[in-house]
Each structure stands twice: as C-alpha cells, then as structure tokens.
Amino acid sequence: MNPAVEIQKPSLLKFWGSRVISAIAAIAFCAGIQSLGGPLADNEFLYRIIVLSGLYVTLAVSLNLINGITGQFSIGHAAFYQVGAYTAGYLTVRMFSTQQIGEVPWLILMCLVGAAAAAITGLIVGLPSLRLKGDYLAIVTLGFGEIIRIIAINIDEVGGAYGLSIVPKIQSPWLIWALAILCIAVCRNLLKTAHGLPFLAVREDEVASSAMGVSTTKIKVTAFVIGSSFAGAAGALLAHYEAFITPDMFKMEVSFIVLTMVVIGGTGSITGSTVAALALFLLPEWLRGLKEANGDALVVSAPQLLGATLAIIAYIALARRVRDHYHGKPIQKAGFQFGVAAASLVLFFLFKAVFAQIGGLAGHEGWEINSLRMAIFAAVLIVIMLLRPQGVFGHHEFSWAWLKSLFVKKKQEAS
C-alpha cells in the first residue's frame, strides 16, 4: 500500500520559484494570445473563436467551483454572465465618455464592477441554497436565470429586446485570457490549501461537514459569490468585445452548455472543466466548418452520422445490460459482447435507412447544417455520459506526476 507520508514544509525557493515561473508562463501566454492577432489577421474568425473560448473557460471553471467543488446544483450560470455584461455595458455607455480613463484601465474597472454586480446577484441566489437542495436548487437557479433575462428584455434603459450597443468597443484578448488564467489559479490555489477542503467536504457530506464545525451556509454562499463574480467579469469582457449584447445571448442553452462542460470534464476537476470548455466551445465551431464541404456530401452523410451515433448509444446500453446480466463468466460475456456489437451494426443500418427515408419523405433537399451540428453535439454528449459518467477527467487534476503515472501504467501493461 501507500507508504506513510512525510509532511514537509515546502522550501522557500521551490515555493517562490514555481510561482514566479507560473506567473511568467501566464504572462507569456496572454502576450501570445494578444500577438496571435497579427498572424491570424487574415482569419479573424479563427482568432475570434480562440479569444472567446477564454470566456467559456472562465465560465466553466467558475461554475465548477459551485457545482463540482462545492457540490451545489446550479444550472443558471448564464444569469451571472448576463448581470456582469449588462452592468458593465450600461456603465460604459453612460459614463465612459465623461471619464478621463484609458480604454484598458476602464475595461479592467468594468470587469471589477461586473464581478461585483454578479457577486451580489450570486449572494441573492446563494441564499435560497440554504434551504434548498439538489434538484430544487437547480430549478430555482434555472428560473432565476430566466427571470433576469425576461426582465432585461423589458427594461428599455438597457435596450430591451433589441439589445444594448456598447460604445466604445474595447477588445482586449489578453485580458480575456488573463481572467481565465486568474480563475483557474484562484480555484487551484483554493484546492491546494486547506481552505479548499471544507468546500469539498460540503460536496461529500453536508451533515458530516457541519458536525466537523464547517459552516455549510458560509461555504455555499462563498462558492456562489466567487463563482458568480468570475462569470460577471467574463460578461463584462464579452460585452466590450462584442460591443453588443442582447438578452438572447444569455438563454438557458448557455447555462446548459456551461454545465455540460463542467460535467463532461469531470465535476470537481479544474483541468477537466478547462479542457472540456475548450473542446465543447471549439467542437460546434469546427462543425460549423462542415458547411465548407460540398453540400452533396452532407446530404449523404447526415443519416449515417446520426445513425452511427444512435447505434453507439444503443450499443453501450445493450452492452451494459448484458454485463449486468452475466457478471462472471468471461467467455459468455465476450460472446455477448460480439453479439451486441453485431446487433448495434444492424441497428446502425436500420437507423440510417429510417433517417434517409424520413428525410426523403419530409422533402428535405439538404440538411440544415446548424441542426446537424447541434444534433451531433448532443449525441456526443450522450455517448460521453454513457461511457464516462464521472466525466473525462473524473476528480483528477492535471499534474506532471499524474501524467507520468499514466505513462508508466501504459508501460507496465505493455510489458
């Protein structure tokens, strides 16, 4: 088993050394993002996507603090995003021209304002969490997000349904990524010190935590406040980057997508949230590129793509069932495994044919690429959940040791 652990004070050199190196790496990364604008000047679309993915990293990691680390069930993260965006956007429209502040300092100030506004909102939403648990909390946060959105539609001061145009447009890619890095750093620092443990403890068992003297109320509200303030700051950056916000940009779907990033990445894993945010933001955008391909190819492949994903889902479900039924005899299991695989293949052809038929009957000349891309996204979501319900990274975090262990394990298997 594991040997007893020696707890040592980290050496001063190592502690400060690693922090300086991280800081330098972070600055270099932000500078890299900022300067990427030059080489990508021809492909602004790509650059834009790269920059905006930083916002989703912030959103996912901050939601992870609430959902993954503290174990609360919040599915209304877009509300905080929206509050930050609208507060900052409105203030800029109203006040920027009268202030003698440079654009970037102003933007940083607006980030703080957006964060503060979202934090207050987070406090208000966090308070019900004292009384509610699980699904009830989830539905309340969801409802809260909708209420904020509908209110925004009906306030003409902030543009109503038409949206709010923000003048001036202040685009600062490095700041977007700096916020993402700050968010990751804050969550990681929290988990690195003993201060993070009560958050995890609340996730694991609230009753036991409070019996250990952990004020669950305080922890939950703290998580809500920190998480929402990051979302608010991200909203402020979004508002100034796009120079335009509408209530529709903060619909329920946004909350769902961010939640999906957290769960797929592995609840509680900051690494997982980061990677999943990048993947799930870039995947639909990459699928958007399918449009570039010839239309005929898509007409043919749509039933196949969907058929294949459905067949995979069927395969997993059947395989699980078989496994539950016949725990024990390996040979039997292997046989059934192949049987199931064959059945799934049959299903694939069946689905394909059915879809092609339906598509033909419905008189579709082509496939709506947007629906196709979202359908594939949804199918991938289901497949990942069926294969790895704990998320791709589970509770793991990226670390060199973890990477090494993966590598070493593989070697052992090979030998």
Add this chain to the structure above:
Amino acid sequence: MANTAEQETQATLDESATPILELADATIKFGGLTAVDSVSFTLNKGDLFGLIGPNGAGKTTVFNIITGVYKPTSGDILFNGRNIAGLKPEKVAQLGICRTFQNIRLFGSLSVLENVVVGGFLRKKTGLFSALALLPPAVNETTELRKKAMDLLEVMDLADVAQSRAADLPYGKQRRLEIARAMATGPDLILLDEPAAGMNPQEKEALATTVRRIRDDFDKTVLLIEHDMRFVMNLCERIVVLDHGVEISAGTPDIVRNDPKVIEAYLGEESE
C-alpha cells in the same frame, strides 16, 4: 464483570467532578411522535459514559439534539454551563463537541489525510483571501494542519493508508477514521455513535483500548452509544438506558444490568 477499583475511582471522581454536559428534560417531538421524552443526565469531565437502549429507543436522536442537528422541542442542554439547545451543528462543534455517525459519514472521495484535515480546519487562523492568492500564511497553515492530522493518524494506526480514498478503506478502518476526524476538531467532549458496529471481537478489543486512550491520554470526555452490551458494560463507567424515548434506568453497569426494566426492554436481546 464490574471492576471494583474502577468503581471506586468513579466514586471519588464524582466528589470533585465538574459537569461538562447536562441534559435537563430534553424533549423532542416529530409530529405526534415523542422521540425523546424529558431525558436528563449529566456528564462530568473525564467521564466514559454509555447510552444504550433497544432499537428505536431514541439514542441517536439524543446525539442529534446535543449536536444541533435537531432543535429540542423543550428542555435545556448545558455544555460547560452554556445552553446549546438549538445552536447550529457547526457552532456546537466549534464550542467543543464532536461526534461520529452510526452510518459512517466520511468524505468518501477525499483522502484519509484530507478527512482529518477537514476536522482540524475548525481551528484555522488564516483568511480565505490568503488561500485564494496562495500567500505563505495559508500555505504554512496547510502544512501545519497536515502535520497534525498525520500525527493523529499515527495514533489511530491509520498512517499507512493516509493517501487512500476514504471510501476505499475497509469498514473497521473507516470507523477509526471517523474517530480520528472527530478528534482533529480538538473537542472537549466526543460522542461516538455505535463505534463498534460491524466489528469482530479483536477489533472491538482494540477499539475499547483506543477509546480509553482518548479519555486518558487526550483528556477527553466520551459519550458513546452502543448496541453490544458486553462492550459497553466493560468500557463505560456510567450508563443511561433509553426505551421509546424514555430514560428507564441509569447508573453503573452493575446497577443497570440488574434493573428489571432494562431486562424487560432488552428481552431477547440480552443474550447477545
């Protein structure tokens, strides 16, 4: 199996005893059901006190009202002279009462070490900001807490599994870990809810030694619920017996053992 020597010690203790926990007519009703009906008893500093009774007697409920999970409908609970009835669990823990749970409630996916650190976190000094910015005070405090936790694990003989997931431990070790975690909060009074449940005789023996050590070496007061009569009778110096929420007997193990009410309540179970 009464140990007269111990009884004498007990008697002398009683003379100079300072009460640490007093239940005065503690009552709790759920709807029409009176789960605990004016239970009163007093624990003195350094006591090893047992709370027994057949299934559904309301033992765990007594624990729950002491630790603030439930607010008693009426009656007082004095801890070091202060009424703690209705305080929140975390407040009670901060005042110095800590407990374990009948159905083990560990932080399953945290490591054994981390579980104990959560207990010790109660006495933290640095603020949250210090942690978020990873400033040296928070880092140093973390190291200290981990060291203390490691020491406790050594005592509870769990040091070798410090890095394992708590949920992966075998049952007996989980029970010990719960006690270690409770100890980490630095309580004056520790409540153990069926610590020996599911253990084999050897493990029970070891557990009894540990509980005595907690009392003697760490200078804690212990209140425990137990099902296993022999275990309680051997370990505890004073015992209260509950049945259907009512206190039916109290005193030294000998007195309790011979009380006809207790025998009646335990009919069929005493042979255990």
Add this chain to the structure above:
Amino acid sequence: MIDLVTSGALAGLSLDPSTLPQQLVNGLLIGAIYALIALGYTMVYGVLRLINFAHGEVFMLGAYAALFVSYGFGYTADAGDIAGGTWTLLAIMLLVSMISCAIVGAVIEFFAYRPMRNQTRIAALITAIGVSLLIQYGGQLFLPAQPPPSISEKVLPADIRGSYDFNLISPDPQLESDLAAAKTAADAADSELEKMLTDTGQREFDLEPEHPLRAAKFETIGEVRSLSAEIENSSVSVTVPRGQAVMFGTVVLLMTLLWWLVMHTRTGRAMRAASHDFDSASLMGINVNRVVTITFIIGSALAGAGAMMNATFLRTPLTPFFGFMPGVKAFVAAVLGGIGNIPGAVLGGFVMGLAETLVVWAGYGQYKDAVAFVILIVILLFRPGGLLGSSKVEKV
C-alpha cells in the same frame, strides 16, 4: 419604442373584473395541458428521482405524430375545403399520438436513462439534456419544419367548431335582436358594394372613402360595432370554444383513469412502492425495471395526448422546439405541486395556468413566462417540498 413599452405596460394595468371569469376559464384550460405534461415529470421523478428533461420533446413528437395522421387522411394545410373531419379521426390521432409517445418514452428510458441509473444525478441530468437537444435538433433535421406546420382546423368535426357561450350577466335581448338586424344590414351593404365592384371591374380601395356605397358600408358596420360594444359592456360572459371544452373533458377523463390505475391496480401498487423506496421495492420482488418502463410509457402517453389536443384544439404552431417551454412550465408545475406527488402535479398545472393568465389579465403579457419562475421560487422558499409534497428530513 421606449415610450410604447413603458406606457404600454402602465396602460395595460387594467384589472377589469368583467373579464376575470373568462380569464379564469382560460387559465384552467391551459392549466389542464400543463397538468397532463406535469404528470409525466412527476411520475418519473417519483420513481427514479430523475428530471426527465426530454419530456417536453416527447410532447413535441406526439404533436407531430398527430399531424402525420391528419396528413395521412389528406388534411394537409393546403388541401382545399373538404368535408368536415370526423370524431373517428380525432380518436385515431389521439391514440397514435399516445402510442408513439409511449414508444419514444420507453426507448429513451431503455437506451439513455437505464445505463445511468447508478450514476450521479448530475450525470443523469446531463444525459437527459443531451437527449432533449438530440430530439430537438434531430427533429429539425428530419421533421417537416418549413413552413412550420400546424394541424389543420379541417380535422375538427363540423359540430365542434364554434364555441359555447355562457352568460353570467345577460345582455338586453333587445340589443341582441338589434345586433342581428344590424349584421344583416351590414352584409347587405357589403354585397351591394361587392356587386358594384364586380360589375364595374373597380377595386374597392381605389374608390374614395366618401363614395356612397363605401360610406353605407362604413355606416352599417359601425352600427354593428357599437351594438356589439354595448352588449359586451352590459354583460359578463364566458366563451369556451367547443374543441377546448372537449379537450378539458378528455384531460379530466385521462386523469381519472390514471388515478384509478395508480390506486387500484397491481401495477399501480408496484409503482407506488417503487416511488416510496426504490431499493426496498426491488427486494420485495417487484420488477422495478418493468415498473420504470411502465412509468415512462404512461407519462409519455399522457404527454402525447396533451400534445395532440394542444396542437388541434389550442392550435399551437408546431416546430421541433415547441415542446421546450411547455415542458419547462410543466416541470415547474410538478415541482410546485410537490414533485413525485400525482395530485400535486395536477394542482401545480392548474395553478400555473391560472397564474399565467392572471398576469396577462393584469396587462403584463410579456411577463407570462417569468411569472412561472417567480411563483416557483416564492413557493419553494416558503414550502420547500412544494404545495402538496413533504420535504423529507434527512436521516442522520
């Protein structure tokens, strides 16, 4: 624009007592549909503790199934005027809708939810969201969505087109006969104008408004309007379109059927047992998998019935996304009533429908969707278990 919305909202604040009875009836009608969908949510949650996010999408598919049946009988949107539909067709539409929803529900349960049964609830929820998205966007790929079809009114039998009028305060009979006379006069003036136009080949709007025939038309129709205004002002009446009355009756019938099924059959007993304690039920020899499948089948079939009636009698336009909002509202209704509690879902559905219409009644139509969530939050804060539910104390 700014003025309009603000002033519109204020001008709209009109608590007109004479429309209240009508609004309450409207609330009950829409509430009946919410209640029907909410039953599916609540039953599934009761047994599995799973929010079946795809339930709204099952509802959507049910409406499409009904649409295809009506297409099958040739009642497409652009079909000319055909002889009135029949009751049989409506019954077939209802049945097909229910059956196909039941199948879809069972399939979703088997392939997507069953493998997730022992996983964390958040993972199951994400799967449910995935299924919901897959059906929505997959539906957009495969279902005829352009133009967004709705079920042609031609499927309705002639004898249920039109409406029932209930007069709470009857108008002067004299006024009514005046109105009838005025209508005849207006029709006469109109046909005279038409005749002149056809004869001369002119177009009505090329004529000056002062043209005698147009003036006559304006005058007669003005008379109709003022008379009907007078009637409206002097009476309080409730109008229920016949189709919606039929719908309400069917909903009540289905609910009674469900109640009987749950309370008085073996299957119902098994469902109640599983809902009470899933694990113990399986230990007691109840085939919980079968119970879960049946729960999904019943819940989905109810949604299918709701969908068919919603699309036919309330004439909801169909798109692959149209199930989402009713789905969310029905879910809120289920939570409101105490999720897992069958009478609670019905109560929640009606409360939801009533609340929504009352907000519109007060003139805040734009907050119709928001009010659902406001009520929900308020109720949950003061009664965390919902109206009829009990919040369970966690055993320590």
Add this chain to the structure above:
Amino acid sequence: MKFRNTISVLSCAATAALFLGATLGCGDKTTSNGTNGGNGGGNGDAPVAVNRPAPLGEGNSVATGDDVIKIGLIASQNGNLRPWGVDSVDGAMLAVKQINDAGGIDGKQIKLVVGDSNSKPEEGKNAAEKLVSEGVIGLIGEVSSGITAQLADVAKERGVPLVAVGATKPDITTKGSNIFRVCYTDDLQGPVMAVFAFRDLGLTKVAIVTDVKQPYSTGLSETFRTKFEALGGEIVDVQNYETGSTAFNGQIANLKAKNPQGLFLSGYFNEVGPFVYQARDQGIGKEVYVFGGDGWDSAEILNSGGDAILGGYFCNHYNENDDRPEVASFLAAWKAEHGGVPGTTMGALGYDATALMIDAIGRAAELNSASVTEALEATVDFKGVSGDITLLDQNGNPPKRAIVVELTNDGQSFTKAYEASEIIGE
C-alpha cells in the same frame, strides 16, 4: 476486475469500428457522386459554382483568383426566420446568375458567398466577420432588423458597404454612411397602415398587439400609434406577448372587453396566425379587422391562422399582381430558375439588394469597397422589382412605395399602393 478492462477495450474497439464504418460509408458515397468535397473536416477549398441551387447556400470558399468578385450575403438559413432567409438567398442567386450569364462585370464573374445567421444577431455578426475576412467586396442582408443592426456594426467597422434586405427599423442606416437598404422603413410602414386603417377601413378605435421580444414589432407599434393618433384615431388597448408564445387567450379576453374595431398586430407570422385564430375562436368577430406589417409575409400565416386570418391586411414591399414591368420579368426569371413563385417578399427584396449591389459594382470607379460605397450612394432610380430605388442624399433609406395586401385563400391580393410622398407629406 481484469475482465472489466477487456470489456471496455472491446467496447472501444467496436465503437471505433462503428464510427469508422459510418465515416467510410460516407466517403464512398461522396466519391461515387463525383464531388471532390471531403467529408466533415474538409477545408472546402474546392470552388463551387454559385449558380448551382445549393440548398445550404454554401459556396463560400477562399478566393481563387482575380477573375471573380465576391459579394457576401447573410441570411437566416436556420431558425424561425428560415423561410425568409431561404427566399432571400434564392433571390440573390437569381440576380447573380443573371449577371454572370450576361458575361459578368468587365469579364469578371460575380461570386455569392452566403453566411448563415441562424436567426440570431450574434451569429449573424460572426458570419459577417467571417465573410469580410474572406474578402467580400460588399455585404447584403439581413431580413430582420435585430440581426442587421449587428451587420451594420461590422460593415461600419470594416468599411464594407452593406445593403440591408428587409430590415425596416429606421435607425439602422444611421449607423454608418456605408449602410443602405432596399426596403422602406417602419417610419413609412406604420403610418401607411395607420392611414389605411383610419381612412380606407374607417376605423377609429384600434388595439395594438406587440411582440415585446422583437425590436421590429415594438418599433412598428410605436410608429403606427403615433400616426393613428395624429389622424384622430384612438388606441383603446395595448397587449403584449413574447416570441414563441403559443397561447394568447389571456390577451384576447382583455382585448375583447375593450371592443376595438380593429387589431394592429405588429409581430411576425409565427405568432400572428395563432393569435388571430384564437381571437376568432374566443368570439372576436369578423367585423373586427386585423392588420399588420410585413412581418406577416409568409404562406405559413394562412396555415396557422386558418380561415380566421382571411381578410386580414398587411403592408408589403411588392406584390405579384403589381403592374410594374419589373415584377413580371422577375417572376418569369424566378419560375425558370427555382420554379413556382417566391414564397415571401424576401425573394424580391433579396433580388433587388443583390442587383443593386452588382449594379453599383459595375458603376464603381475601382474594384474596392470604398468605390462601391460611393457608387451605391450615387444610385438614382434603380429599377427594382419592389420599386424605384434612389439612394442619393437619402441617408441610405430609399423612398419606396408600400403596398397593402389582403390575405385571401390564394395568398395575397393586391389592395392598394402608397407612395412614400403621400404618407410622409400628410
């Protein structure tokens, strides 16, 4: 434990096999179809002829040489505005085909690059930025004001001219000097309907129904209200709903109590149809006229509104029965190219916008965005299908004629045409 691993390895293998099967099958078909597009990840650098009726409107690809001039079109090919988006693409393709068949401009072919806005402002903006970065000389689109406002920001920022197709919200063209439109604005549309209702229908008490989620609807309601009240009419009630609503019983009961002589529904057809249907169901009789703006323009309104909506009036940009010669030739060309008639007016407007852009490119001194903007600004009496378009000194808003049409069983019947001067002059 060990066997679990085997199982999961097997699962993975089988899964991979399925995926491979799917993609391979897809690859086979593509090659057999003789196209050179890769599946999925292909960069799509194969040029696709614009005149091919591509259902997805794809055809955007990287520039292949100097012999083509690229213009960008943003349209909603998905989402609730799809019927209009598709029509505007078809109209634009028709205009491009005509010029290319005629030899192009100075021997250069025009290439139409289509971006999908998916009925959402932010996606429209993304698509526009993408098109601009691909080097289009000018942008065309959108049909909705909300989305066009975003395109205008992009156009202004990047100095690319934008010709809006159906965006009627007045303040869009004020965003930049290079923003134009081929349709009238709500400043005309609302008053036209007010004049029509007051004078031609003889209504004095009207209620307004607004979709508060659509800027178009709120704006139109306001211009209608102002004009109608100026004429001496009375607005007796205002009811609101949100896009996507399906049940309007509450609003209808409120309206009924106010006894309006007519209902002005400024929303889009998706909700207007059911609204009117339900209103008639609830006992609002035929003597209460219903009318609205160009948001009604879709064949779907006849379906969702049923018989109830017949006899409703709305303001449109053009009508098939209009006696302008351009209309007849446009309809003939449409029939030859796409078959049938355009489903919505956006076919004609898309055609007009594209033809105007092409015309301006032809007149431009040089082949760059700035010159095309100047040429657009100098447009005088361009003969469009929907009317003559003059942009000189008009701040991007051409004075147009507006046509009131009546909904009949066969579609839209021409009722009355108003010239801008008639309305604004009053």
